Amino acid sequence: MASSSPPLNDAQAQRIKQAVGWLHTARFLTTAAQLHHLPAYEQPEIAFVGRSNAGKSTCINVLTQQRQLAYASKTPGRTQHINLFALGRQNLTDAVLADLPGYGYAAVPKADKVRWQRVMANYLMTRDNLKGVVLLCDPRLGLTEIDEILLEVIRPKVEAGLKFLMLLTKADKLNRSEAQKALSIAKLQSGGGQAHLFSSLKKQGVEEVSMELYGWTHSAVSPESTPAPTIVV
Numbered sequence: 001m002a003s004s005s006p007p008l009n010d011a012q013a014q015r016i017k018q019a020v021g022w023l024h025t026a027r028f029l030t031t032a033a034q035l036h037h038l039p040a041y042e043q044p045e046i047a048f049v050g051r052s053n054a055g056k057s058t059c060i061n062v063l064t065q066q067r068q069l070a071y072a073s074k075t076p077g078r079t080q081h082i083n084l085f086a087l088g089r090q091n092l093t094d095a096v097l098a099d100l101p102g103y104g105y106a107a108v109p110k111a112d113k114v115r116w117q118r119v120m121a122n123y124l125m126t127r128d129n130l131k132g133v134v135l136l137c138d139p140r141l142g143l144t145e146i147d148e149i150l151l152e153v154i155r156p157k158v159e160a161g162l163k164f165l166m167l168l169t170k171a172d173k174l175n176r177s178e179a180q181k182a183l184s185i186a187k188l189q190s191g192g193g194q195a196h197l198f199s200s201l202k203k204q205g206v207e208e209v210s211m212e213l214y215g216w217t218h219s220a221v222s223p224e225s226t227p228a229p230t231i232v233v
Ligand SMILES: Nc1nc2c(ncn2[C@@H]2O[C@H](COP(=O)(O)OP(=O)(O)OP(=O)(O)O)[C@@H](O)[C@H]2O)c(=O)[nH]1
Pocket: 050, 051, 052, 053, 054, 055, 056, 057, 058, 059, 071, 072, 073, 074, 075, 076, 077, 078, 079, 080, 100, 101, 102, 103, 169, 170, 171, 172, 173, 198, 199, 200, 201, 202
């Protein structure tokens, strides 16, 4: 949490501990090169989407406090499969995280880009257990055309109950005023939905996002900080 945050009471500290501990249980579940190879699960799934190199895999590793669970790399386009991770105690999986391949990487042939765009849209439309989407965006680059297309796909689903969070990644690269400006823009772009600054490097936003994801998948324990996101079209 930011150092300027007021001191936590015991109940808040306990909730953070619970959410952070829950994410730490993550383990590899399965990988699929194609959507129709992805097994169906009953447990709620949270998808991490965003352009290539936005920091999705690193974000998953930081949230789960595991160095190499998801494969992060300086080389864009590293994650080319849909990788799933199980959460919850062993044999008691209560949620699934999905690390999706990034899109928009310049060196990828156009046909592949179009293919992935379709896979992403199909995934978002057809994944029955999809509970929430975390869209990662590097605020120095802004939203790409594919981000915008995905937002169009996501918006009606959010109105129908899908949870949604926009994460402004690599916040360590911004100064305070740039960060605040980027956050205001992101809040508008998400139509009043949730937006957070996040830095895997500085571990900024980790507790807030952990609480959010825990609240999405454990509805009885909805944290006070998690109002139902509404996206106005
Ligand atoms: N400064 C800084 N660099 C970061 C941060 N998060 C990720 N990176 C770097 O950004 C690069 C890409 O990170 P990844 O996590 O592999 O990105 P990705 O979105 O999974 O990329 P694809 O798998 O290609 O879709 C790596 O070099 C990371 O070290 C951050 O918070 N701050």
